[in-house]
Amino acid sequence: MQGLKNNKNIFFVSLSFFLWVLLPAIIGVAAEPTSGNVSSGIGINTSPPVTSPGQFFVWIAGVILLILLFLLGIWIWNQKLRALVVRRTQALTEAEDLKQAILDASPVGIGMVGKQNQLGWYNQAMTEMLGYQPDELKGCDVRVLYGDEKNCRQAGRDIKEVLKSGINVPIETMWRKKDGSFFECRFRFAPFDSSEYRGIVTAVDISESKQVEREVVTNERRLKAILESSPNPIVVYNENGSPTYINPAFTSVFGWTFSELQGNVIPYVPKDQMSITVDKIKELQKNGKSLCFETQRFNKAGETLDVLVNAATIQSVDSNVVSSIVINLTDLTDNKRLKNRLLQAEKMELVGTLAGGIAHDFNNILTAINGFSEIGERKARQYQSTLKEHQQVQVAAERARNLVAQLLTFSRKSEPVSKLLDLEHMVEDSLSMIERVIPRMIGVKFEPGEQTGHFINGDVNQLNQIMLNLCLNAADAMPDGGTLTIKIKTVRVADERCSACQSLFSGEYVKLQIQDTGSGIDEASVQDIFAPFYTTKVIGKGTGLGLSTVFGIVNSHGGHIVCQSKLDQGTTFNLFFPVAEAEAILTETEMPVEDVQPVASVAEVADCDRKTILVVDDEVIIREFVEESMVFYGYQTIAAANGEEALQLYQESGSRIDLVLLDISMPGMGGFHCLEGLLEIDPEVKVIMASGYFPDGLKNDPLKKGACGFLNKPFKVEALLEKIRSLLE
CATH class of the missing domain: 3.30.450.20 (PAS domain)
Structure with a gap:
């Protein structure tokens, strides 16, 4: 439009110049001045505009110039208009192409x-x-x-x-x-x-x-079906620790419904498990890696359940921030009960194996006791000294006592108790029992490590069980005799593969090696020997639970097993137990030794103002033994055959009774009920309770119930005197 305006301006300028400048000039040249009308006083030119040929040509030239200028303006205007049309057309074409390109893109x-x-x-x-x-x-x-x-x-x-x-x-x-x-x-x-x-x-x-939406819906339905049908309780927590989802199994096991828990913290973490739970959650949020640990939880009824916790995080899509935590809980309560029963059944089977060797030892002991008793009796009839014979009887009785203690320790049904122990000392103690049950033609060699102190955290009973299992298996592999070698050393391993779980492990371990020179195991069977109920023995020999039990115990101690075996070349089991913490070992090794107080001599105890002791036991021989011993050492005694008789005697003569020695297992009311009755009569009564068999975990019960001390039968007179002296003096 600007170009059109410029062309129009040129045209109108040319026209104006002609009309206002040239035309008057032409007319002025052609006209001559005349006098005006006299009558009117005005001069008017009435002659033609051109009066000569020169003026005519000037006039014609002016007209031609005007026409040329006019045509020039029109031509210039037309050229400008053409250029503008070309530019506009090109711009419209480019705009159309751009629009098409944008739409096509x-x-x-x-x-x-x-x-x-x-x-x-x-x-x-x-x-x-x-x-x-x-x-x-x-x-x-x-x-x-x-x-x-x-x-x-x-x-x-x-x-x-x-x-x-x-x-x-x-x-x-x-x-x-x-x-x-x-x-x-x-x-x-x-x-x-x-x-x-x-x-x-x-x-x-x-x-x-x-399709993605359908797959998402399908996956959501699949995931929901998996969660809903899972037998394990599953709970999803938000960042505030409140549950956003629980599956039916959670309600079934723990008792709470989602409506009861929504917006609240689940009240199922025991106080003693709170610290480990918080630490694990922090570890999970920091590392982002799933973790697994055993702990305990309460159900709605307040019962304590053993559970295995598997936890993982869910991160938000827009960032790596943890938005939720998924917890999968496996109820181990029944499994642990079954496992303990299985271990106890395994123990009982081994106890049956032990019976032959122990019976042999007991018969030897009884032979010695009977023999020396007969000799002592004959010498006594002849008024000869029987001191040697009595000493030999005491030695034999002590052997029997230790043998019974070992058997009870092994066969006792108790919860595993992990404590710091020196594996070398534990193996040495086990060897005395192992040597009794394996054939005599099998030689046993024990090679402790050069360094002293192979400390681990473990349960003595369970470690004894795996020792006996592996040694009996070794004996079965050497029916014609051989050598059983046991070694202990502390080692550092790197990327060793466990034969039982196939995982790699590294670190510092105490290695217990049990090696035999027996028939060996073929390579294919080595892969299966730790599976439950797998056995290479003939039908009727063994349950197939031995090595699976060994692996279960070693695994519960955080350890691993490496088995090496070849046919006709023997088998070696290497058991790796994590070395105990240095601080715990230092505490154990630097523990001060208590001063052992010597037992009072006869002369010292005889001066005891004739204290009176009430002896309560249903076994006549025990009552007589205690009465004679106490009288010999200067005490007076009163005897009762049961709890009822003891209460009656104390009711009648309690003022002169200084101490009561009370058996726990008796017919009638029993030792504990008798203790309650004695305390009702005299809250200050001093009572020492005794028993031939009492579980280790319950030995504090007599003290909790009001007794002043406890003695294991068989006990020595010196031990009884020490207890009495500590209470009466």
Whole structure:
């Protein structure tokens, strides 16, 4: 438009110049001045404008110049107009190309719908989505997109609803490609009223997103089915520690429903387990790696359950921040009970094996006791000294006592108690029992390590059990004799593979090696020997629980097993136990030794003001032994055969009774009920309780119930005197 204005200006300037400058000049040249009308006083030229040939030519030249200037202005204006049209046309073409490029680059299919529902213009994304060539769809009816009259009519109804509501919401339907395949499509229709078109369509292929949605829904349903059907309690916590989901198994095991727990902290962590739980949660949030640990939890009824906790984190999509924690709890309560029963059954089977060797030792002991008793009796009849014979009887009785103590320690049913111990000393103590039960033609060699102090944290009873298991297996592999070698040393291992669990382990361990020169195990069987009920023995020999029990105990101690064996070359079991913490070892090795007070001599105890002791035991021989011993050492005694008789005697003579020696296991009311009765009569009564068999875990019970001391039978007179002296003096 600016170019047009410039051309017009040139034309009008030229015209104005001619009319106002040149034309008056021409006229002025051609005209001569005349006198005006006398009557009017005004001079008027009434002659022709050109009165000579020179003036005429001037006039003609001016007209021609005017025409030339006018034509020049028109030509210039036309050239400017042509250039402007070219530029405008080029700009419009470029704008159209840019619009087409933008529309073709769009991932969304865009098309124009004509007045007769025919397809007009559309972009490249539309042709690619439908599988057509660029110009194949032009002029086609929109019904070609559907391929199904039902879908087409439904889409038409949806479009009418959209237009009626005035809200341009997307419409989902099925479109058909050129090859006849259908795909899920989401499109919008916008009215566009022009002479050629009635609307604009934008469309996207949503087949993949719909498939992803279906897979997500399927996975959610699958995950829900897994969680709902899991026998293990599962709970999901939010960042505040409140549950956002619990599965039915959680309610079944622990008793709480989700409505009871929603928005609250689950009150099922015992106080003594709170510290380890908090530490594990912090470790989980810091490292982000799943972890597993054993602990305890309360149920709604207040019962304590042993559980295995497997925990993992769920991180938010936008960042690595932990948004939730998933806890899978395995109830180990029944499994632990069954495991303890299985271990006890294994013990009982080994006790049966021990019976032969122990019976042999007991018969030897009884032979010595009987023999020396007969000799002593004959010498006594002849008034000869029987001191040597009595000493030999005491030695034999002490051997029997130790043998019974070992048997009770091994066979006792008790909860595992882990404590710091020197594995070398434990093995030395076990060897005395092992040598009794394996055949005499098998030599036993013990080779302790060069360094002293092989400390681990372990349960003595369980370690004795695995020693006996492995040694008996070794003996079975050497029916014709051989050598059983036991070695101990502290070692550092790197990437050693456990034969039982196949995992790699590294670190500092105490290695217990048990090696035999027996028949060995073939390579294929070595892979299976730790499986429950697997055995290479003939039917009727062994339950197949031995090595699986050994692995279970070693694993519970944090250890590993490496088995090396070849047929006819023997078998070596290497048991690796983690070395105990240095601080605990230092405390153990530097523990001050208590001063041992010497037992009072006869002369010292005889001066005891004739204190009176009430001896309560249902065994006559025990009562007589204690009475004679106490009288010999200067005490007076009163005897009772049961609890009822003891209460009656104390009721009658309590004022002169200084101490009561009370057996626990007696017919009638028993020792504990008798103790209660004595305390009712005299709250200050001094009572020492005794028993031939009392579990280690319950030995503090007599003290809790009011007794002043406890003695294990058989006890020595010196031990009894020391207890009495400590209470009465």
